[in-house]
Amino acid sequence: MSKVILVTGAGRGLGTDIARAALAAGHQVVATGRRPEEVEKTLGGPQDNLLVTKLDVTSIEDAETAAQAAVDRFGRIDVLVNNAGNFFAGYFEEITPAQMRQQIETNLFGPMNVTRAILPIMRKQRAGHVITLSSSAGIIGQEFCVAYAASKFGVEGWMESLRFDVEPYNIHTTVVEPGFFRTELLVDASTTWPEPTIDDYAERTTATIAGWKSMNGQQSGDPAKLARALLTIADQQEPPLRFVAGADAIEGVKAKAQELLAQAEASRELGGNLAYEDSNA
Numbered sequence: 001m002s003k004v005i006l007v008t009g010a011g012r013g014l015g016t017d018i019a020r021a022a023l024a025a026g027h028q029v030v031a032t033g034r035r036p037e038e039v040e041k042t043l044g045g046p047q048d049n050l051l052v053t054k055l056d057v058t059s060i061e062d063a064e065t066a067a068q069a070a071v072d073r074f075g076r077i078d079v080l081v082n083n084a085g086n087f088f089a090g091y092f093e094e095i096t097p098a099q100m101r102q103q104i105e106t107n108l109f110g111p112m113n114v115t116r117a118i119l120p121i122m123r124k125q126r127a128g129h130v131i132t133l134s135s136s137a138g139i140i141g142q143e144f145c146v147a148y149a150a151s152k153f154g155v156e157g158w159m160e161s162l163r164f165d166v167e168p169y170n171i172h173t174t175v176v177e178p179g180f181f182r183t184e185l186l187v188d189a190s191t192t193w194p195e196p197t198i199d200d201y202a203e204r205t206t207a208t209i210a211g212w213k214s215m216n217g218q219q220s221g222d223p224a225k226l227a228r229a230l231l232t233i234a235d236q237q238e239p240p241l242r243f244v245a246g247a248d249a250i251e252g253v254k255a256k257a258q259e260l261l262a263q264a265e266a267s268r269e270l271g272g273n274l275a276y277e278d279s280n281a
Contacts, residue, residue, distance in 0.1 A: 003234065004074040006030040006066070008057055008114055009084030011039040014133070014181065017227035018081055019043055023050060025231055030070040030077070033084075057084045057110030063117035076125055079234045080118050082111035082132040088147040089212060090194030091201050095147050099192065107151035112158065119166065128171040129234055132159050136179045136249040140256050144208050163241060172239050176230065179249030181221030221246045 005022045009015035011033035019031045020043065032055035033039040040052040051073045055066040070077050088095055088103040095103075111132050122128025137145050138152030159175040166173065193209050196202035226245055233239045244250050 001235075002026050002028060003078035004028045004030065004070065004076050005079040005081060005234065006032065006070055006077050006114075006118065007081045007083055008032050008055060008111070010052075011035060011042055014223045014226065015081075015083040016042050017223045018083060018230060019050075021224070021227040021231055023047065027231075028074045030066065030074070032066050055084075055114070057082075057114055058105050060113045060117070063114045066114075067117040067121060071121060077118055077121050077128065078125075079129045079131065080115060080122075081230065082114060082130070084110060085133065085151075087191045088194075089144055089191055089209070090147070091144065091198075091205065092146045094194040094197055094201055094205060100147050100150070103147040104151045104154065107148070108154040108158070111155065115162075119171070122166075122171050123169045126170050128166075128169075129174070129239060130159075130162070130166075130171065131174045131176060131230060131234065134159070134175050134177050136177050136244075136246075136252050138175075139177060140252050144212070160241070174233055174239050174241060174243055176243045176245055177249055177253065178226060179221060179246030179252065180215070181223045181226055181246065221248075 005018075005027050007015050007019050007022070007029065010019045010031035015031075015033070019029050022029045023043070026049075028049045028051075030051045030053065031039050031043055032053050034054065034056045036052045036054045040046070043050060043052070051070060053066045053069045055062045057063065067077065085107045086103070088099050115130055115132075118128075118130075122130075132155055134155045135148070135152045137149045138156045141149050156175060159173055163173045191212075194205060196205040229243075229245065233243060244253050
């Protein structure tokens with residue numbers, strides 16, 4: 001069945017793949033980005049089933065305008081794919097407070113802004129599906145990723161809890177945890193690389209930047225396949241609450257789960273006996 005699917009960050013990378021796959025499958029697509037002319041050019045120009053509209057996810061006004069434009073054109077919004085994001089790389093002390101806030105503003109408050117604009121539409125419909133791209137870095141802390149991981153860990157908690165808010169209105173939620181896919185996340189347009197400013201970190205920073213840049217275009221995951229997988233999930237009657245995407249991510253999340261179980265068990269002796277004791281009992 002054809003759905004109306006709104007995709008953020010549709011001008012490049014995975015967002016473009018999602019929009020193209022949705023159009024090819026016969027869906028009606030609202031493709032959004034900060035530069036709509038680039039989005040339209042990337043997707044091949046005007047199409048009957050395509051609405052291209054401006055959306056900077058850090059702008060609540062943009063989000064509300066895009067949501068209204070989607071309803072005006074197609075009458076409803078069935079699926080929201082929160083895809084837009086960026087990456088501030090670096091060690092914590094070399095990431096400025098302003099950069100840290102900007103990372104969280106885009107990757108966490110951004111999808112919140114868009115979702116806040118669209119949930120009233122889905123509640124009125126008594127149907128909808130919010131899919132938000134997190135990352136394996138949203139569940140597994142990694143070196144050189146403190147800002148990005150902080151934003152994506154926030155996405156995980158928000159989405160996991162949002163489920164309970166919207167379930168009564170037949171609105172589903174899915175948080176997606178991709179591993180390394182050959183998207184455009186590591187290109188300079190999406191990644192902000194740190195300047196080596198602290199001697200203790202300088203050598204590691206220089207080497208790590210070179211290592212990350214060498215990965216660009218070599219990642220094992222195929223974003224076109226991920227896009228098709230997300231459309232499969234969007235078509236399911238009972239979509240998963242969490243989708244771990246890529247063999248590397250699956251193994252990483254399994255290892256993290258085992259690590260958490262071990263840490264909980266190791267805490268039992270000291271942490272399991274902290275209940276308040278009533279002296280009158």
